[in-house]
Amino acid sequence: MPTPGPRPRARRPFSRLSGCKMSAAKASAPVDQVLTANRLSDGKVVFFSADGGWDERIDRARVVAKADGEALMAAAAGTVGEVVEPYLIDVDIVAEGGSAGPVPRRYRERIRAFGPSIHPQFAK
Amino acid sequence: MYRYDEFDHAFVAQRVEQFREQAARRLAGTLSEDEFKPHRLMNGLYLQLHAYMLRVAIPYGTLSSRQMRKLAHIARAYDRGYGHFTTRQNIQYNWPALKDVPDILAELAAVEMHAIQTSGNCIRNITADPFAGVAADEIEDPRIYAEIIRQWSSLHPEFSFLPRKFKIAVTGAAEDRAAIAFHDIGLQLVRAEDGEVGFAVLVGGGQGRTPMIAKTIRPFLPKAHLLSYLEAILRVYNLLGRRDNLFKARIKILVHEVGTEAFTDMVEEEWAQLKGGPVELPDGELERILAYFRPPAYERLEAVTPAVDVQARADPAFAAWVRANLVAHKQPGYAIVNLSLKAEGEPPGDATDAQMDAIADLADRYSLGEIRVTHEQNLVLPNVKAGDLYELWQALRPLGLATANIGHVTDIIACPGLDYCSLANARSIPIAQAITRRFNDLARIHDLAELKIKISGCINACGHHHVGHIGILGVDKKGEEFYQITLGGDATRTAAIGSIVGPAFSSDQVVDAVETVVNTYVDVRAPGERFLDTYRRLGPAPFKESLYAAH
Ligand code: SF4
Numbered sequence: 001m002p003t004p005g006p007r008p009r010a011r012r013p014f015s016r017l018s019g020c021k022m023s024a025a026k027a028s029a030p031v032d033q034v035l036t037a038n039r040l041s042d043g044k045v046v047f048f049s050a051d052g053g054w055d056e057r058i059d060r061a062r063v064v065a066k067a068d069g070e071a072l073m074a075a076a077a078g079t080v081g082e083v084v085e086p087y088l089i090d091v092d093i094v095a096e097g098g099s100a101g102p103v104p105r106r107y108r109e110r111i112r113a114f115g116p117s118i119h120p121q122f123a124k
Numbered sequence: 125m126y127r128y129d130e131f132d133h134a135f136v137a138q139r140v141e142q143f144r145e146q147a148a149r150r151l152a153g154t155l156s157e158d159e160f161k162p163h164r165l166m167n168g169l170y171l172q173l174h175a176y177m178l179r180v181a182i183p184y185g186t187l188s189s190r191q192m193r194k195l196a197h198i199a200r201a202y203d204r205g206y207g208h209f210t211t212r213q214n215i216q217y218n219w220p221a222l223k224d225v226p227d228i229l230a231e232l233a234a235v236e237m238h239a240i241q242t243s244g245n246c247i248r249n250i251t252a253d254p255f256a257g258v259a260a261d262e263i264e265d266p267r268i269y270a271e272i273i274r275q276w277s278s279l280h281p282e283f284s285f286l287p288r289k290f291k292i293a294v295t296g297a298a299e300d301r302a303a304i305a306f307h308d309i310g311l312q313l314v315r316a317e318d319g320e321v322g323f324a325v326l327v328g329g330g331q332g333r334t335p336m337i338a339k340t341i342r343p344f345l346p347k348a349h350l351l352s353y354l355e356a357i358l359r360v361y362n363l364l365g366r367r368d369n370l371f372k373a374r375i376k377i378l379v380h381e382v383g384t385e386a387f388t389d390m391v392e393e394e395w396a397q398l399k400g401g402p403v404e405l406p407d408g409e410l411e412r413i414l415a416y417f418r419p420p421a422y423e424r425l426e427a428v429t430p431a432v433d434v435q436a437r438a439d440p441a442f443a444a445w446v447r448a449n450l451v452a453h454k455q456p457g458y459a460i461v462n463l464s465l466k467a468e469g470e471p472p473g474d475a476t477d478a479q480m481d482a483i484a485d486l487a488d489r490y491s492l493g494e495i496r497v498t499h500e501q502n503l504v505l506p507n508v509k510a511g512d513l514y515e516l517w518q519a520l521r522p523l524g525l526a527t528a529n530i531g532h533v534t535d536i537i538a539c540p541g542l543d544y545c546s547l548a549n550a551r552s553i554p555i556a557q558a559i560t561r562r563f564n565d566l567a568r569i570h571d572l573a574e575l576k577i578k579i580s581g582c583i584n585a586c587g588h589h590h591v592g593h594i595g596i597l598g599v600d601k602k603g604e605e606f607y608q609i610t611l612g613g614d615a616t617r618t619a620a621i622g623s624i625v626g627p628a629f630s631s632d633q634v635v636d637a638v639e640t641v642v643n644t645y646v647d648v649r650a651p652g653e654r655f656l657d658t659y660r661r662l663g664p665a666p667f668k669e670s671l672y673a674a675h
Contacts, residue, residue, distance in 0.1 A: 041151060042221035043175035081153050084171060107603055108542060111551075112173050116543035118471055118553050122174075122204065 032091050033069045034061040034102055035076055036112070037083035045112045046083060048076045054083055058113040059101035063091065136233045139240065143167050144226035151223060168239025169225055173546050178217045178225060179242040180232060184252035184270040184294075185213035185497040189484040192495050194235040196480035202228050207480070209465060209473040211537060211588055212291070213251045213497045214242055218544055240278070245286045247277035247358075253295040253302045254498040255460050257417060258506045260452035263313045264321055265417050266296035269350060272405060272413060276351050283358050287365035288373035290358075291330075298617075303499060305329045305338045305619035306591060308375045309357060314344060322346045327357060327387070328379030331585035335621045336376040341388040348404065349395075355403050356395035360387070420492040420507060425457025429510035442517055444566055445528040450513075457510050461491075463503040463520065464527040464535060468560045471553045472538040473501030482523050490516050501537055502530065533575045533642065534560040537588050541581030541598060542605070548581035550598025550605035550631070555579055558635045563642075572642060575655045578613070591615035593655045594641055595622040596634065607634040611641065611667055612659045625664055626672050637671055644670040 035048035036058075046054040047061035052075070055061065064072045069088045080086055089109045091102035104110045115123040143163065150160040164170075168179040180195070187195075195215055199207045202224045203217045210216055220228060232238055241248055250270040257265040273292055277283060283290070293302040296313040304310025310326035323345045329338030345353050357375075364382070366372045379387045436443035451460040463483065466472050475483070487495045487505055490512050496504035503525075508516060520526035529535045536559060539545065541552030556579055563569055578592030582599075589595030595610035606628040613622030629637045642655075648666050649658045659667075 038171055038175070041223055043171055043219075045174055084157050105603070107600075107605060108173070108548070111542055116174065117551060118543050118557065 031066040031105075032063045032093060032102065033066050033072065033088045034058065034063055034091050035069075035072050035086055036061075036089055036109070037080075037086035039083055040081070043084075047113075048072065048079075048086070052079070054079065058091075058104075061102055063093065063102050066090070132236070133233075136238050136240070139167065139238070140226060140229045140233055143229060147222055147226055162244075164225075165243040166240070167225070167229065168242035169220075169222075170243065171546070172218070172540075172544050173542075174544065175219045176222055176225070177544070178220045178228060178239060179210070180215050180217070180237060180239045181242050181249040182213050182215060182237070182497050183274055184250060184256060184267045185254045185499075186256070186267060187495040187497065188235075189487040189493045189495065191235045191237055192480050192484040192487065194231060194237070196477040196484065198228055198231060199480065200477040205478075206474050206476045208471070208540065209475065209497050209501050209503070211499050211501060211539070211586060212249060213254070213499055214249060215497070216540070218540075244284075245288050245290075246284050247273075247280070247286075247290045247292060250274050250277070251291070251293045251302055251307075251499060253297050253300075254496040254504055255301060255451060255506065256296060256496075257419065258453050258455070258458075258460055259297050259301075260454045261299055262297040262454065263315055264296045266294040266302075266311070266313060268410070268413055268417050269311065269313075269323075269347075270294045271416070272350065272410070273354065276354070282362065286358070286362060287367045288370070288375075290361075290375070292354075300615070300617045300619075301498075303588070303591065303615040305617075306331055306335075306588075306615060307338065309354065310338050311350075316344055320346065323350065325353065325357075327391075328376040328384075329619075330374050330376040331588060331590045332374070333371055333583050333585075334374075334377065334380075335585070335590040336380060337619045337621065338376075339379060339384040339387075341384065341391060347410075349399060351405055352398040352401065352403050353391075353395055356391050356398055359394050360390045364390075419455075420494070422455045422458065422507070423509070425455075425509065425511075427456040429457060432510050432513055435514045439514075441528070441566075442514060444570065445517055445526055446513065448528040448532060448570065449526075449530045453507070455507075459508050459510055459513060461505045461508045461513070461516065462498070462530045463505065463525045464529055465502050465525075466529055466535050466556075466560065467524045467527045468534070468564050469557050470524070470560070472536050472556050475503070479523055479525060482519075483525070486516065486519060500535065502535070528566060529569055531574045531576065532569045533563050533572050533577060534569060535576070536560065537576075537578040537592070539580050539587035541579070541587075545581055547584060548598065549583075549600040550581050550607065552579040552581040552587055552596075552598060555596060555598075555607065555631070555634060559638055562635055562639060572646070573654045575642070575645075576615075577638065588615065589613070590621050591619070592622060593659070594638060596638070599628055601628065605631045607631065607637075609634070609637060609641070609671075611664055612656065614656060618656075623664060625667055640670050641667050 039046045049055035049060045050062045090105040094103045146163045149155040170177045204219045208216045252266045252270045256267045291307045292309045293304045293307040294311045295302045306329040312324045325342040326338035361375045449462040491505035492507040536556040538552040538556040542548035576593045578588040579596040580587035580589040589597045591613040597608045608628040610622030614620040
């Protein structure tokens with residue numbers, strides 16, 4: 001069975017990836033976390049969502065304070081069979097514009113969350 | 125061209141069904157990821173940043189048009205409409221769903237392809253000169269021996285769990301187009317003074333964290349003893365190779381630590397036990413495999429086709445393509461044609477399903493149905509009649525496959541990098557794309573002569589940065605992407621490992637830095653010098669000066 005083709009999406013500004021530099025100032029900001037993994041069935045990047053499932057969109061992820069990360073892991077325990085190797089990532093909550101919502105601090109995680117930078121048509 | 129024998133058929137079919145069952149059990153939750161992972165890796169299925177990645181072997185880089193059509197079909201039906209040709213003559217699909225992979229493997233098996241031995245600590249896909257069997261400078265077709273090695277190494281019980289992965293490359297030509305000095309074992313067909321053909325055996329080359337140039341441990345090995353000698357090398361490695369430290373487990377470290385001479389002695393000693401024994405190629409086997417690689421039915425043609433000159437004179441763009449992308453064929457009146465997968469702004473090595481289908485059609489029409497994959501991430505139509513070149517070129521242009529840049533500054537090798545790879549420090553592809561946009565004037569590209577840029581997203585060096593004339597390595601500096609530049613690497617017979625020129629550059633600076641290096645070469649080169657010649661004559665000083673003096 002073929003997988004559905006890519007859904008064409010609006011081109012996302014590249015600044016979504018590069019516009020969130022980890023500056024020294026960030027270090028003192030409160031750190032939030034989300035839980036991420038790859039979905040077992042198709043390997044897609046997913047986030048443990050506010051409604052207790054796994055969702056491809058980071059902006060629907062359940063965000064907790066870093067201190068509550070372990071509790072988030074525990075909350076997802078019943079559904080981890082759907083995914084591969086879940087882990088917590090640090091995020092900043094960005095308020096403005098098209099990238100409103102959690103934005104991962106690490107570069108690698110931003111690419112995971114938003115899709116390959118070279119294929120805007122696969123951006124999420 | 126080689127075809128599966130019955131054993132291969134039965135074996136591959138069995139593996140597909142086994143994997144179908146394993147995948148079903150994994151999806152049903154009865155196999156854990158830890159239990160499943162070794163099975164999926166044995167079938168070339170990785171889990172990368174965004175999705176699973178399936179790596180399909182293209183043994184010695186040879187494809188039929190029928191196989192290419194299948195690769196196109198898989199890209200279209202199960203993936204996102206493209207595939208990525210790698211530096212190991214494999215193709216990678218970046219988006220397959222686990223549930224589809226058994227079907228993909230079954231589709232591949234229908235055209236005698238598979239993804240076995242594309243992962244794990246085994247003998248990986250055997251690579252060869254992409255122009256094998258057609259190159260004018262060739263002693264013999266190396267694919268015959270690559271195939272013998274493939275059959276011997278496939279599922280060799282003793283060598284399925286080596287200390288680390290193991291890569292073998294074979295060439296039959298004087299010029300090294302298979303980077304044999306950077307493989308665990310490199311084999312070069314050579315002719316002795318008495319006319320006998322055998323192998324020069326190189327061992328212990330590699331890139332990665334500790335790049336090494338392979339050492340010649342035997343300048344001449346009679347062909348009949350190929351398998352016993354390889355077996356001897358593998359046995360010594362299997363016994364002494366380090367299993368305690370991942371970074372020291374490759375054979376290059378063993379050869380380096382015990383020394384070439386001592387290593388050679390150990391191999392020769394082991395070989396004395398094996399020579400002439402049951403592991404040698406049985407009588408008749410060489411002839412049997414040779415039959416698969418019989419040259420196609422070439423027409424008898426004049427060596428020179430005046431029409432090409434006339435067309436070239438009339439059309440400078442065609443002339444530039446002829447100059448850059450053609451290689452001498454051993455058959456009079458034929459040419460080897462490189463199809464560049466490095467068009468301006470495109471990810472190096474990527475081909476769309478439409479391009480793959482079109483290439484298959486063009487191969488049928490112009491290249492006796494054959495296609496090759498190069499380790500430099502381009503494709504080749506190996507059997508084109510000189511009289512067809514102009515027509516072929518016109519057909520390639522609208523497909524974006526006629527970029528006249530082979531061996532030039534924009535013919536960049538780039539690994540998938542952080543856009544796909546879970547091991548990456550930094551992105552590779554956008555740097556390559558930016559360089560091709562910066563150097564987009566064909567006259568300038570050709571004026572820069574041979575100039576090879578190679579980019580890796582981490583020290584694993586899949587993008588061969590160590591052997592780039594200009595190498596670019598992605599590093600992570602406090603969570604941001606930086607790029608280290610090396611100069612003077614060379615993957616050919618004059619093998620060399622590039623040296624780091626100085627502190628790394630940010631992603632905003634690195635393309636400017638590359639251009640500075642290139643402009644410096646133009647300023648200081650002597651007439652007729654390639655970049656590498658200039659670098660070897662002057663060393664890094666002028667490049668350091670122009671890169672860092674102002675800072
Ligand atoms: S060099 Fe590193 S980043 Fe590039 S493909 Fe290899 S492992 Fe991935």
